[in-house]
Amino acid sequence: MRYISATYVFDGKQFLDDRPVLVLDDNDNFVEFRRSIKEKVEYYEGIICPGFVNAHCHLELSHMKGVIPPKGKLLNFAKEIITKRRSFSKEQIQTGIEEADKLMWENGIVAVGDISNTPDTFEVKQKSKIFYHTFLELIGFDPEQALNVFALGKELQRGASRADLKNSLVPHAPYSVSEPLMKLISKDVLDTKYPVSIHNQESAEENLFFRKKDGDFVELYEFLRIPIDHFKPSGYSSLQTYLAHMGVCKNLVLVHNTFSSKEDIEFAKKLHDEVYWCLCPNANLYIEDKLPDLNNFLSETVRVVIGTDSLASNHSLSVVDEINVLLGDFNRVKIADVLKWATYNGAEALGIETSFGGFIKERNAGINHLSYSANHLKLERKIA
Template identity: 40%
Template sequence: MQYRKFRADELFDGYTLRKTDDTLIADATGKVIEIAAAADAGEDVETYSGILSPGLINCHCHLELSHLKNIIPPHTGLVDFLCSVVSKRGFEQELIQEEIRKAEQEMFENGIVAVGDIGNTADTVVVKQSSKLRWHNFVEVLGFSDEKAASNLQHYTSVADELKTHHRTTLTPHAPYSISPLTFQLINTATTGKIISVHNQETAAEDELYKTGSGDFLRFYKIFGLDRSPFPVTGKCSIRSYLPYFNNGQTILLIHNTFMCEEDIVWANEYAAANGLTLVYCFCINANLYIENKVPAVALFQQQHCNIVLGTDSYSSNWQLSVTKEIQALLQHSSIAAEQALQMATLNGAKALQWQNDLGSFEKNKQPGIVLLEKDFSSSKRLL
């Protein structure tokens, strides 16, 4: 059997950042054989400057929006950003497919091995059929009215049927500001025991919408011919208004959480524990900076022992699709240690998407991918 041996300035094994000369030994396919001491590794060791890491997990992306790269200006705020996404139509399918292909290739080359990917359409199916990445497709349901809840769910189920031929696929709610009560209930029934995601508290206007029925989102609804909020006023913040719709053992990735306060974190964790849910908090730091120019209070989530993962969001809201750049941004805007950030980008993400038996760490017989990261997390590249 032919082996490849890798050594770098530091080696992150999925758990610990080792500042030693330990050597990673894998077979030609990338399956981990062992991590050996330098004295036992033998000859033909490939030596690099930087950090060796398992392949990176991108827990939140919108691959189908790749054609919006450099189209929407940064720092507009979420409501104006959403209005831009909704209004920018008419792109040629050939262009959409080419930008999807380029974005998938970019993620592969910079060391991403698995993606939790949001989509409203089946535009990504062709690229994913031949992709070397592992995909969990979240088919994103939108539905403002209870009257159309059943037909909307039927439509998105048909999209899921197109995507699920090659990769794991589940329905998922878009956001609290785009899902009616009955639609939430139908999604809860349809996703028993599955992994779903929801954009959570990405802007202060989201809480205002549920507390008072007013605020900046009313401008967004006017695009759809609505002169008031289509959702019930609960007097509570958004997460306390929608999370109780779920009680069927789902793993729920809460995405962004930019305006989530400590009291809401505590409440959400307690609700999940009491109702058989697993919560995962996904940060997309560069997207938060791109849209709202604000990032979550990461320390609050750490203090509450939250399970944290990383995502890139889409090219409509990011300058690149690089989990390494997300690590860099996280380190710049929080007190997180590099080892913790690497855990979020590898093993935590693999566990969240339930691929920890194969991905996320350098453990015997796993095939997690082997990536070289620059020490300052400015770039990364796939080695195997």
């Protein structure tokens, strides 16, 4: 048995009063909290909290660390990913994946919502100590190709299921998935009760394209030789256009939200009960050099989660590094808020809150020891 306590104990939702002692069994599964205890207690100066949940990652892009120069904007970033991601050997790709999986574990991450366009990561995820929910992400803006793209997605899904990975088919982004493909995906995932993710409003150009069919996206489609004659601008932001025909899935994880307005957030709330707003601040700085306006997200009814995105658009895969950007940028954010986003909210978004994101009976959901000073968190060590 282990008996663990700290100056501050955060249980995934809040700081607990009276410094309770966590009792763990010999496999580090949580047994109970105790207020008084005779046994010797492992005591930590600082904060202890459950293992982190990284709600958005692309493990399969890990080999692209440092390949794309920062601050080149989303359109350039997309072009670089498309043209360069396969210009590496199988070994380089696999080594990147293995190292990134290890890195996340060392960084106190116990569960990940991970995007896959390919089966490259399946074997590593199957063997990993980390729990992965795999978002099998489909891309296809040509409506004529919807059935083909969906069939390829189903094939990828069979591979993920054979590797015992929890998974769901998801759209990449509003500007890269046609309406018919969006409908096929929504219908498919409705039956599963699994979460759905979509990259949302990552650039100002995305909103411009949906409002007026104008801007850099028009050029991107030309570059990719994708016909856009079928697309009619709506006069509204991207979110307020696509969400209506997405259907209501179980949990919807909107990723980035760098250019989401208060009206967008209200709109999403009305249409969908279970929306999670995933912030990936380091990737936002890397790609667009702009952060979402946190004022819009600091409400009891807005559920925020934290993602690292990939090593193609980040220097590390660390939830603590993401939190520190938010704390540094915005002094209204409380430590209890960001820790909840990084633990319980992330687990709830992925539908795994009975196993992760808290101290849960008969479960080992990880325990991290953190120190905190001058608006800065540091992971001291993983305790369990």
